[in-house]
């Protein structure tokens with residue numbers, strides 16, 4: 001589980017921290033920095049996969065000329081804020097009751113990214129803390145190498161407890177998913193037998209077919225789907241095309257069927273969410289880009305219910321990014337406390353993050369008594385955080401007229 005991420009000179013963030021809960025909604029206007037935040041999480045995920053820095057930020061090709069990993073948008077040249085020589089990420093990690101702080105600083109001046117500094121420390125008395133600087137590390141983060149016996153020795157206390165701790169901490173960065181679902185891609189026929197949905201959902205048919213092999217899981221899936229669409233979906237079928245690839249077919253109570261080609265975009269996107277969250281090996285972390293896309297506002301509540309259900313066990317964390325003020329008003333109190341606004345002040349190039357629960361008391365009172373969606377729609381939150389940045393202006397801005 002990730003508890004926090006601090007971005008220093010990473011992409012559009014000079015210095016900002018996002019605190020994370022089971023469900024952390026990230027809301028912000030266009031170009032505020034939401035996808036840059038996703039890039040930071042992808043960078044961390046790349047570390048857990050054992051890639052070099054050049055591969056994480058650039059791209060990773062494997063045998064047969066197959067692209068295994070798409071890098072960070074903008075590559076090495078645009079990874080740091082306004083061409084800064086380095087960026088750093090500080091992450092709070094939690095696993096099996098232990099809490100860790102991981103930090104990595106990456107230098108970009110030489111064209112090829114290199115580690116300037118890297119450290120892992122455990123909260124409280126512990127012998128797992130290690131810290132490395134440029135002269136002893138390589139172009140591959142030590143964090144991953146430490147988990148592999150014999151790959152790397154670092155000065156300090158004995159290796160085994162440290163390796164165990166590094167594994168525990170690193171596991172919080174594994175099995176992360178970054179979904180940017182595309183209804184067009186999700187209609188495609190897919191090779192059967194797949195369990196992990198691709199980021200854009202190209203193999204949806206295959207993943208759903210695998211899910212539906214388990215009757216209990218299939219029943220839950222149909223139950224969710226029924227609540228979403230006015231179509232009375234009774235079953236899902238997966239006919240094969242001549243090449244053996246499977247297609248999705250939605251079957252109604254009266255037996256009539258419609259293929260994924262004619263299914264609505266919202267239905268397909270919802271099927272994508274279901275496939276990602278109900279998988280037999282649920283992801284530890286899911287970042288959903290623009291989660292409200294293609295869903296009617298009345299169906300957003302259903303999606304939130306689904307996400308809450310998925311995060312209930314405490315093993316899956318979800319970070320939806322959104323433009324939707326309406327979504328904010330649908331959050332329960334706990335999820336609202338974990339929501340953050342990503343924003344930029346006029347005339348300033350850097351992105352900032354403000355946890356909505358950490359607004360000053362005056363401002364919080366306005367949030368408590370007013371409709372959050374209309375506050376957000378009117379730009380009130382942005383005004384509030386702008387005032388926050390001026391020490392002599394402690395009062396909340398005047399809320400807009402309208403529904404309370």
Ligand SMILES: Nc1ncnc2c1ncn2[C@@H]1O[C@H](COP(=O)(O)OP(=O)(O)OP(=O)(O)O)[C@@H](O)[C@H]1O
Pocket residue numbers: 010011012013028029030031032033034035036037074078079080081082083323349
């Ligand atoms: N290295 C950098 N230094 C400064 N600003 C940067 C850097 N890299 C990207 N940006 C800025 O980040 C902004 C884009 O941020 P991002 O893609 O995260 O937006 P977003 O919130 O996802 O927007 P949308 O809702 O439109 O998808 C652009 O304005 C771009 O100029």
Ligand SMILES: [Mg+2]
Pocket residue numbers: 034035
């Ligand atoms: Mg974006």
